[in-house]
Amino acid sequence: MLKLNGYEIILASGSPRRKAFLEKLHIPFKVKVYPSDESYPSSLKGIEITEYIVAKKSEPFKEKILAKQIIIAADTLVCCDNQYLGKPKDVEHAKQMLMFLSGKSHQVITSVGFLTNKKFDIISEITNVEFRKLTYDEIGYYIKIQPPMDKAGAYGIQDWIGEIGVKKINGSYTNVIGLPLSQVIERIQFLTKK
Amino acid sequence: MLKLNGYEIILASGSPRRKAFLEKLHIPFKVKVYPSDESYPSSLKGIEITEYIVAKKSEPFKEKILAKQIIIAADTLVCCDNQYLGKPKDVEHAKQMLMFLSGKSHQVITSVGFLTNKKFDIISEITNVEFRKLTYDEIGYYIKIQPPMDKAGAYGIQDWIGEIGVKKINGSYTNVIGLPLSQVIERIQFLTKK
Numbered sequence: 459m460l461k462l463n464g465y466e467i468i469l470a471s472g473s474p475r476r477k478a479f480l481e482k483l484h485i486p487f488k489v490k491v492y493p494s495d496e497s498y499p500s501s502l503k504g505i506e507i508t509e510y511i512v513a514k515k516s517e518p519f520k521e522k523i524l525a526k527q528i529i530i531a532a533d534t535l536v537c538c539d540n541q542y543l544g545k546p547k548d549v550e551h552a553k554q555m556l557m558f559l560s561g562k563s564h565q566v567i568t569s570v571g572f573l574t575n576k577k578f579d580i581i582s583e584i585t586n587v588e589f590r591k592l593t594y595d596e597i598g599y600y601i602k603i604q605p606p607m608d609k610a611g612a613y614g615i616q617d618w619i620g621e622i623g624v625k626k627i628n629g630s631y632t633n634v635i636g637l638p639l640s641q642v643i644e645r646i647q648f649l650t651k652k
Numbered sequence: 653m654l655k656l657n658g659y660e661i662i663l664a665s666g667s668p669r670r671k672a673f674l675e676k677l678h679i680p681f682k683v684k685v686y687p688s689d690e691s692y693p694s695s696l697k698g699i700e701i702t703e704y705i706v707a708k709k710s711e712p713f714k715e716k717i718l719a720k721q722i723i724i725a726a727d728t729l730v731c732c733d734n735q736y737l738g739k740p741k742d743v744e745h746a747k748q749m750l751m752f753l754s755g756k757s758h759q760v761i762t763s764v765g766f767l768t769n770k771k772f773d774i775i776s777e778i779t780n781v782e783f784r785k786l787t788y789d790e791i792g793y794y795i796k797i798q799p800p801m802d803k804a805g806a807y808g809i810q811d812w813i814g815e816i817g818v819k820k821i822n823g824s825y826t827n828v829i830g831l832p833l834s835q836v837i838e839r840i841q842f843l844t845k846k
Contacts, residue, residue, distance in 0.1 A: 459789045459790055459793060479815070482812060482815060483816065585820075590837070593653065595653045596653055599653060621673070621676060621833055622676055622677065622834060622837060623834060624824075624826075624834060625824060625832075625834045625835065626779075626822070626824050626825075627822075628820070628821075629821075629822075630820050631825055632815055632818075639815055640784045640816060640817060640818060640819045644784060
């Protein structure tokens with residue numbers, strides 16, 4: 459459906475959810491990830507953080523990239539009350555994060571980098587997510603049936619807790635899962651057009 | 653998780669998606685649907701239409717309802733450029749609807765009625781959904797793999813076309829599928845509290 463016009467896509471992310479999203483485009487792509495630390499200067503805020511990390515993830519490709527290659531890197535961050543939430547350390551930490559998100563709004567920020575041998579662009583999307591007040595029972599049950607240890611903010615919006623607990627969102631839904639898919643498609647269309 | 657305190661839930665909807673949502677609450681419920689025509693006075697607009705139809709769907713239960721029963725009825729409508737979209741008549745109609753929704757925003761309105769032997773409440777949610785410009789190929793492929801003939805507006809946001817085509821939403825995601833689940837839970841909690 460998406461015509462690549464001879465371009466090759468390389469996904470610079472080990473996330474199974476991002477890989478599953480790209481597979482929905484029915485285009486061939488490879489996955490290639492270089493180890494990179496995800497630390498960032500403490501002066502950075504919000505989108506600056508995700509854009510910094512995406513630039514870092516793309517950096518190792520710059521020397522090796524060939525013509526007609528597109529390297530896609532991405533980073534997602536959850537921000538609530540000026541605190542940034544990564545992946546939970548353990549079950550107790552996951553419970554704490556969900557109690558913290560319960561009954562209020564937070565932001566999910568994803569930045570996606572598109573590196574070619576000509577340029578490097580980043581698109582960033584912010585989605586506002588509002589949870590209703592969750593109960594201890596609901597949080598405990600969720601962590602038992604769908605352990606969110608690999609998810610920033612300790613939840614997946616596509617999981618049970620997202621279905622029963624999220625009141626509303628404002629922005630891209632797939633962005634919350636880790637890739638604003640519609641926006642990524644538009645960017646690939648733009649980069650590969652003749 | 654949800655304590656019903658002796659209340660019995662009856663879902664007055666034959667929609668498999670609404671039934672699947674209620675099942676996620678892990679509460680016992682029955683499904684009971686009376687045939688009702690879904691016509692409405694042409695003077696009605698938006699929420700007035702879905703509230704009118706929900707009231708109609710709840711009407712047959714009023715004489716028979718017992719103490720500690722909650723009858724839940726719902727209706728969903730898709731509205732774009734002041735036109736109301738129901739379920740498509742055939743494949744051609746589905747394609748037309750999706751071309752019509754492509755590249756712009758529309759509203760999905762769901763009203764949910766809660767009937768007890770004491771009162772009748774309706775909650776209504778509006779979710780704004782924005783599609784990017786879809787291609788004929790994408791629409792044709794979608795209709796082939798996930799025929800949307802039973803869906804208002806000829807799409808499911810949880811389907812492939814929703815994942816690859818919806819840029820952003822503003823409002824409840826589950827509302828677009830047919831039941832604003834978080835809001836429904838809050839209302840059941842309110843109605844069943846001691």
